[in-house]
Amino acid sequence: MTQADEADTVEPMIHEDDLPGHESRLEPxxxxxxxxxxxDRLKGKVAVVTGADSGIGRAVAALFAREGAxxxxLYLCEHDDAAKTKSIVEGEGSRAIAIPGDLGDPQVCEQSIQxxxxxxxxIDILVNNAGEQHPDKDVRDITDDQLxxxxxxxxxxxxxxxxxARPHLKKGSAIINTTSVTMYQGSKALxxxxxxxxxxxxxxxxxxENLVGDGIRVNAVAPGPIWTPLNPSGGKPPEELKDFGKSTPMGRPGQPNEVAPSFLFLACEDSSYMSGQVxxxxxxIIVNG
Incomplete structure (x- = not known):
């Protein structure tokens, strides 16, 4: 990475708001x-799951492992959570490695994939799930570093x-990205x-569109409000946590293991005729997707 690249890379905002948070400290x-x-829907497959130390990523890793992958x-710095996910995967009879690092740095991504x-x-499956969020009531409060x-x-x-990962992906590989209901509804505070x-x-x-001709499918999952460390560690102001998820038609937040099956469906041959979908x-919540 050049000096200019280094200057353009913003350090993780861990010290600002304790992001992305530890699942080991979260209650419930x-x-x-x-x-x-x-x-055995993923038997013999290798899956890279980012943000797999906790939340949706952990649930995806656990489910993929149960299906044989x-x-x-890949995670930022929550070593205790990552160790827990690794033990969960190994408990399902699959192999696991835990790789820390800031994925906002292209060199870290290259080294992690290697x-x-x-x-x-x-590599057969790439799940791009890692992310962060910071609530701001006024657009003027969003700092340049935060943006x-x-x-x-x-x-x-x-x-x-x-x-x-592209050189290692082949016909039959799958990429699954985590988007959000906020893409469709908007969010005045995010x-x-x-x-x-x-x-x-x-x-x-x-x-x-770019990869489908090579037999590589790319899809996404757009979760609604899901109970993960992201929410109390910066995603929601403390005073709003008690009502988190209550505005959905089901009247509650979702759980990571209610989201992970969507990733499994898109990763395995059950969705062999789907690409570019969410x-x-x-x-x-009804959205136009």
Whole structure:
């Protein structure tokens, strides 16, 4: 990376608001455990899951492992959570490696992908799930560093990872990106975050067009309000947490293990005729997607 690149890379905002948060400290704990026995739908596959230390990423890693995949857990700095996810994957009989690093840095992405290939020999599935959000009531309160950091973490990282993984993806591979209901509804307090989610949806559709001819499918999942460390660690003001998710038609927040099956469907051959699409596990919110 050049000196100019280094100057343009914004450091993680961990010290500002304790992001992205530890699941080990969260109460009540999110439900990540798969609900059903596996059926080898991902047997012999290798999956890279970003943000897999906690929340939706952990639930995806656990479910993919139950279905037979080996898992590369990419995460920022929550080593205790990542170790827990690694033990969950291994408890399902699959292999796992945990790789820390800031995915907003293209060199970290390149090095992480190389570690996966060195360990497992291939990559079949890339789940771009890592992200961050910071609430601001006034658009003028969004600092330049925050704006750059949110885009860097949420969408730049996806470009960097796809660029690094592309030589290893082949016919039958799948890429799944995490967008959000905020892309469709908007969010008055998450202006920069919802903007990145709009970019992710456009990236998903465009990348699908770019890769579908090579037999690589690209889809996305747009969760609604899901109980993960992202919410109490910066996603929602403390006074609003008690009502988190109550505005959905189902009247409650979702759990990570209610979202993970959407990722599994898009990763396996059940969705072999789908690309450029978005699934919406969001508690019944009607969106034009």
């Amino acid at each position: 704990k999110p439900d990540w455990e798969p609900r059903y026995k596996g059926s 080996d898992i590369a857990i 570690k996966v290939v060195d360990e497992f020999g291939k 750059r950091r949110t885009f860097q973490s949420n969408i730049f990282s996806m470009f960097y990872l796809v660029q690094s 202006l920069d975050y919802s903007s990145t989610k709009g970019a992710i949806t456009a990236f998903t559709r465009s990348l699908s 699934l919406h596990p969001n508690g019944g």
